[in-house]
Amino acid sequence: MSIDLDKRMVIVNNDSDDLRFGGSNLAICVPLENAGVDSDGVWKSQMSNFFPTASLYIVDKSEVPTDELFFPAFKYSEDSGFSTDITKAKEITKQKLRADRIPLLEAEDIKFQRALETGADTTDIVAEKQRLRDITNDVDAMTTEAQLIIKRAELDSG
């Protein structure tokens, strides 16, 4: 008998100095095929050796949100389950947009340089560069995770 492979352990970080979490509020522990542990209690006991200050909760695999980008913003409590730290999600959204716009700005820079060389109109290029610079401006005013999910994909298609 071993623990249920469809279970997950939520490891809630209670130590802000624990750098292993890479900025996430929590981590998800997955039992592997040969876990060989016969009870949730033993599982918790083993993981508490690695995370002595964390809070450990065992949930069903289906309860874990699947949004990978916002994972660092996820929070968990035994009473209300998983939720999203909107402030953190906004920052992740901004980081995503800033990373996405780098190649786009570089491409516009090339277009601009060529336009200068040919004397072509640069109005659209300047406007697009400004749009990319301002792409994160409205993020702070957003209040829901759904708004942020739409926003963060704004540059996915260029």
Place this chain on the structure above:
Amino acid sequence: MTDSNFTKTFTTDNFTQFVNNTNTIGKEVGGLARLTTTVDSDLVGAINELDSDIGARPHTTLNTNSKTITGAVNEIHTAGNASLVGLTPDSASKLGGFNDSAERTTVGGALNSLSADVRILDSDIGSARAKTTLTTTSKNIVGSINELDAELGDSALDSGLTGMTIRRAINALDSNHDSATTQLRTDIANSFRYQTISGDTGSDTVDSANGSLAIVGDTSLSTTVSGNRVVIDHSVTGATDVNNSGKTYVQDITMDDAGHVTAIGSTAISGLVNDDVAAGAGINAEKIADGSVSNTEFQALNGITGNIQTQLDSANSTQFFLRRLGESPGEQINNNETITFNASGGTSVSRSGAQITYSSTAPSNSTVTISAGTNMSGGGSFTLNGGGGTITLNSSVTNVSQLNNDNNYLSPDASSNISFNSGYGSNAVVYGVRAFGRFNAYNNGITTIHVKNLQYAVYFAQGLYAITFANAMPDTNYAITGVCQGTVSGLHPTMGMSFDNVTARSTSIFYIRTGPTGGANSQGFATNTPFDVAIVR
């Protein structure tokens, strides 16, 4: 002397006459000082005062027949309205408590008499108001009496008590109580009186009113009269209890004429012969002799056809030879030497040409251990077919050469490190992959394709994971090697893996990161990706 004519003075009267007339008038009027009215200075005022006290003219306002005051007062008095002088007696000449004439002369006297009589009635009735002290449902005297009367029932008493009052009737019943009780007892006795007694063989006449029933005992029954009880008891005739728990049995039972057991004899069980034991009785071997031979050992005798000791002696004197085909004289096994095949499961030994095969057939997880002794060198081959189980070579330090052959294919050293050549060019210690796994990371989790000796995976974020060992490493001097799946089909993978430089590995956990590599992405976002990892130690 009074004059019926009023006094007159004439002008012709002399002064003397005038004086006399005046005095006469004064005398007839009387002195004003004698007036008792409030107004006493003149006669008219006094008369008017009296007139005022009398009121309107009596003859016009009096309701009596007489219209004068005196007449009216007398009329009230004499007519009985102001006194009881006119009270009419009843048929018994009773005057309602006013029998004395003095009680009837004045209203005040009559009322006082009435008041005295009312007090007597009050005393007779009780000091408190009847309606507050009556215990009947009705709270007035008539109602209460009627209620009591209803409870007494019809005033007519039954025959025998007719004409009596209730009190006399009760007294009559009380005086007849004893005789009535005696009669009742007689009636009851007659009701329960029996006059016939029946037995098994017939009946006889007996009158319980004056007869008696005798119970006669004999040597088996005794009768005892104790007060109003007859006790019938069985007489003890001498039989005693017998306990057959001591491997004895009841042998004789003696009975008297009445069928009573008077004696029981027991004797010990002895003298059993073969016929007394049933076939297949299943007597345990442990009950034979000193009990040291078990049933299993006893059953092993099945099939023996001759003297066992003789056969053993003969076998012990035999010498065995173990040799390969064509080899002579082979290895001699003397009678003080032993060839042992140790196996916990079913074991079979077979030979095919120059090859001897030992195999374990059951149970499937059994272990076959061969203690080789000291002479397993030479040519040929020694094959262990594990059948999927574990093959353990117990090589002691002093006998490590037993696992060598001329080519040093396999050579454990004194530290239990195994060395082999196998094309390396020389015998050298080999090291192993102690754990490995194939993973896929997505949707904030990790799935496995195949893992060995890895117990848990921890997902911290995209491309940031920890993996724990099922069996811990002896130290942290193990090597982590891993590759990630490429992101573009057909091109060199741009995804790489690194062990985490923030958190140190331990003997039970290590941390890795995966993500894009090369160019501007070298320090970019860590990214989820399928990856393989192996631990070498």
